[in-house]
Amino acid sequence: MDDVDRAEFERTGLTGALNRYRSMDRDWEDLAPYAGAPIEQPALFVGGKRDASTMWLSDAIDAYPRTLPNLRGSHLLDCGHWIQQERPDDVNHLLRDFLDSL
Structure with a gap:
């Protein structure tokens, strides 16, 4: 981790980064209709x-x-x-x- 990253974490904390992991279950629910579908783009x-x-x-x-x-x-x-x-x-x-x- 460099000084810029370290300063940002000290300024803002880890809440934003951790929220990504907190919403993972919601991703599975939202994407359930597409289970098994290939990504075409x-x-x-x-x-x-x-x-x-x-x-x-x-x-x-x-x-x-x-x-x-x-x-x-x-x-x-x-x-x-x-x-x-x-x-x-x-x-x-x-x-x-x-x-x-x-």
Whole structure:
């Protein structure tokens, strides 16, 4: 965590960040009608190889050819959870390439 992030957490606290996790059950309820439906719009996945989320959700990532039929790229970078901070140049390059492909 850098000084900017630290200062913001000290200023605002963690309520906003924690509220995201508090609403997860509501997401399941709201999205229930779409269970199993593929996501059809163009998509890009970029994650970190050392991110616990990509390890826990490896089955979901393996299913992308079926669940994301218009996936334009899937990339696991050699970093953790905060890919945009750990590998900003790589993330920007992948995002630009993806947007140029649209």
